[in-house]
Amino acid sequence: MWKVEVNEKLCKRCGICSTFCPVKVFTCEIDGLPVHTYQEKCTGCNLCVLRCPDIALTLTGGKEQ
Amino acid sequence: MKAQEFLVKEKFPLFWCAGCGNGSVMHAIVRCFEKLNYTRENTVVVTGIGCWGKGDDYINTNTFHGTHGRALAFGTGIKLANPELNVVVLMGDGDGATIGGNHLIHAARRNVDVTSIVVNNLNYGMTGGQYSGTTPCNKTTSTSRYGHIEHGFDLSGLVAAAGAPYVARGSVYGIVQLEKFILEALKKKGFSFVEAISQCPTHFGRLNGMKEPAGMLNWIKENSVSVSSANQLSDSERENKFILGKFADKEKEDYSTKYLRVIREAKKIKEGGK
């Protein structure tokens, strides 16, 4: 399974990752911190990592065999 | 070197506002540095003034932070002094296209082998959201409260008309395409230009009803069309669109190559005359 990790210290809670994720994997905490909640839906497209303006995201894991 | 190794992580978090597109473009640039096996030593990142002008603070290649609007003039000098270097010039629309617009067209005309990456967020961000040379007509900025009465430059069109062999416009929303354009631009021998349509949520976004950081990026997404679909549109329909794609991609002998030939010729004459 894919996993997107959020670096809480770098993230500015802008909501770009969660707004534009094609399959709406993220939910947000009250302060706006994104959480990779519906992990099983994540396709590993990496778009959130590439678009994040604060270079706060890392994609790990992979497709299930 | 890995992309992440080109970043000065000690200075993070980035200085830019939440949701500002600058960080996304910077990340794409260092990924291209990795793909092209650039090194710290053979690369110089040149910046001017403005929010995007802070980019050099976070990149650990050789860097040069110049004066407002003059990044390309410094970049030209660096390239001529040492044509072996990869010179990458970062400018905003205020810095590179408004204050420094003349440098931009003349560097393109001369075909100096540098890569220019203009982050176009349609206003002067750092100084408080004043209109720039690319602010679209009717949009609100801190100096056009009743709607901007001028029309913005079609920057990519301008640079292509000035003779640059590589010109492309992408957006932060279309980050994969943008990265591809940056990669192609870096590879191109001669003046290459990438315009990245980007968001300034703090000023342009807020003053135009897009207060949320993702709002302006969504507006960019909604109003972007490809070069081929833009050809089907009328002039007035095109007016409010961001036309994304390539505007020039050709081979053209660059300034340094021609200049070296002049040096060789001059030496021959001198030696012959002895």
Ligand code: SF4
């Ligand atoms: S895009 Fe980046 S900075 Fe913005 S909320 Fe997501 S992780 Fe945080």
Ligand code: SF4
């Ligand atoms: S990798 Fe793609 S699918 Fe997975 S969270 Fe990021 S944007 Fe969504």
Ligand code: SF4
């Ligand atoms: S003022 Fe605008 S351009 Fe400057 S950092 Fe903030 S959002 Fe980015």
